[in-house]
Amino acid sequence: MSKKPHIAAVVQARMRSTRLPGKVLKEIVGRPLLWHILHRLQKSELIQTICVATTTDTADDPIAAYAQAQGAKVVRGPEDDVLARFALAAHLLDPDIIVRVNADAPLVDASFIDHLIREMMRSQADFVMLKPGLSAIHDGADPMSRWALDKLVLMAHKDPVAREHVSAYFKLHPDFVKIVHIDLPLKWQFTGARLSVDTPADVTFIETVYERLHAQAGEATLTDLVALLNREPALLELNGHVHQKPVTAQSGAIVVRCDGGGVIGLGHVKRCLSLARRLRDSHGFGVRFAMSADKIATAPVMAEGFAVDLKPHGVDECDWLLGLIDKHHALAAVLDVRTNLSATSVMRLRGAGAIVGVVDDATPRRLAADFSVYPPVPQVFALNWEGAESEPLVGWEWVILGQDLGFPMRPGTARPRVLVSMGGTDPLGLTLPAVEAIARLPATFDATVVLGPGAAPHLESEIGKVAPRFEIIRAPNDLPRLMAEADLGVISFGVTAYELAALGVPALYLCLTPDHALSAGAFERAGMGVSLGVAGEVNDMMIAGAVQSLLGDAERRRAMSAAGRMNLDGRGAQRVAERIARLIEEKRAMPESVPLLQAAS
Numbered sequence: 001m002s003k004k005p006h007i008a009a010v011v012q013a014r015m016r017s018t019r020l021p022g023k024v025l026k027e028i029v030g031r032p033l034l035w036h037i038l039h040r041l042q043k044s045e046l047i048q049t050i051c052v053a054t055t056t057d058t059a060d061d062p063i064a065a066y067a068q069a070q071g072a073k074v075v076r077g078p079e080d081d082v083l084a085r086f087a088l089a090a091h092l093l094d095p096d097i098i099v100r101v102n103a104d105a106p107l108v109d110a111s112f113i114d115h116l117i118r119e120m121m122r123s124q125a126d127f128v129m130l131k132p133g134l135s136a137i138h139d140g141a142d143p144m145s146r147w148a149l150d151k152l153v154l155m156a157h158k159d160p161v162a163r164e165h166v167s168a169y170f171k172l173h174p175d176f177v178k179i180v181h182i183d184l185p186l187k188w189q190f191t192g193a194r195l196s197v198d199t200p201a202d203v204t205f206i207e208t209v210y211e212r213l214h215a216q217a218g219e220a221t222l223t224d225l226v227a228l229l230n231r232e233p234a235l236l237e238l239n240g241h242v243h244q245k246p247v248t249a250q251s252g253a254i255v256v257r258c259d260g261g262g263v264i265g266l267g268h269v270k271r272c273l274s275l276a277r278r279l280r281d282s283h284g285f286g287v288r289f290a291m292s293a294d295k296i297a298t299a300p301v302m303a304e305g306f307a308v309d310l311k312p313h314g315v316d317e318c319d320w321l322l323g324l325i326d327k328h329h330a331l332a333a334v335l336d337v338r339t340n341l342s343a344t345s346v347m348r349l350r351g352a353g354a355i356v357g358v359v360d361d362a363t364p365r366r367l368a369a370d371f372s373v374y375p376p377v378p379q380v381f382a383l384n385w386e387g388a389e390s391e392p393l394v395g396w397e398w399v400i401l402g403q404d405l406g407f408p409m410r411p412g413t414a415r416p417r418v419l420v421s422m423g424g425t426d427p428l429g430l431t432l433p434a435v436e437a438i439a440r441l442p443a444t445f446d447a448t449v450v451l452g453p454g455a456a457p458h459l460e461s462e463i464g465k466v467a468p469r470f471e472i473i474r475a476p477n478d479l480p481r482l483m484a485e486a487d488l489g490v491i492s493f494g495v496t497a498y499e500l501a502a503l504g505v506p507a508l509y510l511c512l513t514p515d516h517a518l519s520a521g522a523f524e525r526a527g528m529g530v531s532l533g534v535a536g537e538v539n540d541m542m543i544a545g546a547v548q549s550l551l552g553d554a555e556r557r558r559a560m561s562a563a564g565r566m567n568l569d570g571r572g573a574q575r576v577a578e579r580i581a582r583l584i585e586e587k588r589a590m591p592e593s594v595p596l597l598q599a600a601s
Contacts (some may be wrong), residue, residue, distance in 0.1 A: 020198055026203070051075060066468040084157075243282050257336065397484060405502055418487070420491070
């Protein structure tokens with residue numbers, strides 16, 4: 001009688017996930033993500049031992065403690081060498097078959113895994129894959145023979161794919177071990193579903209699936225999921241924009257340095273969030289924000305699921321950023337700040353191995369960056385680029401909007417709608433004077449007043465007194481929709497000006513500074529809006545007259561709308577993210593050289 005093979009599942013898990021830090025213990029459907037994995041693996045008919053392979057980093061102590069409390073074995077090894085952790089697990093458990101399991105797959109299915117194991121053993125193979133053309137609803141687990149793992153450790157340990165993704169090496173090198181290609185029952189066949197958890201959108205998808213299936217935590221089945229998605233394919237759109245990172249892509253974080261608050265507003269934060277979402281969801285990078293300690297600015301960043309590193313008091317900004325690049329193995333840094341960070345500092349960041357880009361930056365540090373991004377405004381064309389190492393990316397197509405826009409232009413109605421918005425913090429208190437000016441006009445239009453999260457708390461009541469018929473909304477969750485429904489904007493010039501133009505909404509611009517007035521002039525020359533000049537030089541009559549003039553000229557508004565849509569297509573964040581990814585890949589492909597800091601020492 002043959003000996004029954006010892007089959008062990010090894011779950012790779014760590015807290016420092018690049019795209020969604022701490023996700024392993026993040027609650028999904030009321031239970032930690034790791035609980036879902038362990039709970040579902042326990043239903044296997046063939047797996048005898050479950051082990052969690054985490055790192056020796058103290059940040060992963062909670063994972064080790066939780067896994068042990070759930071009855072799983074635990075091994076701990078190098079953070080940057082997943083294969084070494086699997087080798088340690090194999091030495092401890094001495095299995096005949098190892099099932100590699102990702103800790104980000106809350107719908108991992110024991111019956112599906114058992115099917116793979118049986119087919120692999122039946123063919124006496126070392127690894128199992130689906131026949132070409134088949135696509136499974138399942139994700140997150142691969143069985144392999146102990147011999148296959150041992151050979152991987154001995155012969156491919158230096159390969160980055162083997163070190164980080166383990167079994168993915170077999171898929172890229174099909175002759176390395178014996179692989180059997182198998183059929184798949186129809187109940188598990190499905191194309192286009194993303195079941196792993198790497199972003200907040202993925203969490204939303206999983207929790208929505210559980211809600212639709214009316215299932216208890218850990219009990220949703222793949223067959224029920226296939227039936228649900230065939231009935232409601234629109235559910236796939238919840239995280240369909242998130243792309244899986246290729247196994248050959250280089251892992252690592254990107255540091256985004258930006259600030260916001262009562263004085264400078266939230267424009268920098270909004271556009272950096274837009275870029276960060278693209279880097280994370282479309283290119284698979286982990287993004288960390290480096291910011292000053294301002295809750296108004298950090299709250300929207302953390303709400304989007306991004307980690308924030310706060311600048312310690314009294315620490316040099318460059319030294320702090322260098323420390324973050326080293327700590328998080330950052331591949332790039334994006335700077336969108338108005339601090340005194342110097343060109344020499346940017347050179348030091350690049351010398352540490354990071355690609356460095358700056359956004360809308362007129363200071364000398366732009367010359368030392370790898371790339372710099374600008375709208376086509378007069379200040380940019382006046383800059384001196386002599387001796388620059390940076391690649392300037394100038395044009396409306398490079399503008400990074402602060403919102404993900406996708407709303408159609410509002411159809412014309414008998415009563416046009418005016419949107420009043422003075423940014424996230426309204427630092428000069430422009431909202432109330434603008435409302436007072438507009439409220440004096442005949443009531444032939446509707447108005448929506450948007451107050452940012454940092455606007456004065458008493459504004460609602462004051463606006464209600466002078467304009468009781470105006471709609472007032474503070475910190476709306478659906479700002480893009482509100483903007484798209486407007487026929488005319490009255491705004492402080494900033495990121496909102498670009499967003500309204502992209503939506504085809506003409507606007508009147510109140511400028512906080514002479515620099516803003518120069519930029520607003522470019523919008524006016526492009527036919528997208530009208531600049532009223534620096535706010536301190538604008539009176540109520542000028543605002544009211546400009547609003548009345550544009551509301552009475554539908555043909556001019558249509559021309560301004562067309563100009564905005566023609567110039568700003570809303571894909572600036574996508575283009576910048578693609579440029580960053582390309583620069584990282586080009587640098588990765590270059591022969592290794594001595595870092596600049598070492599060469600200078």
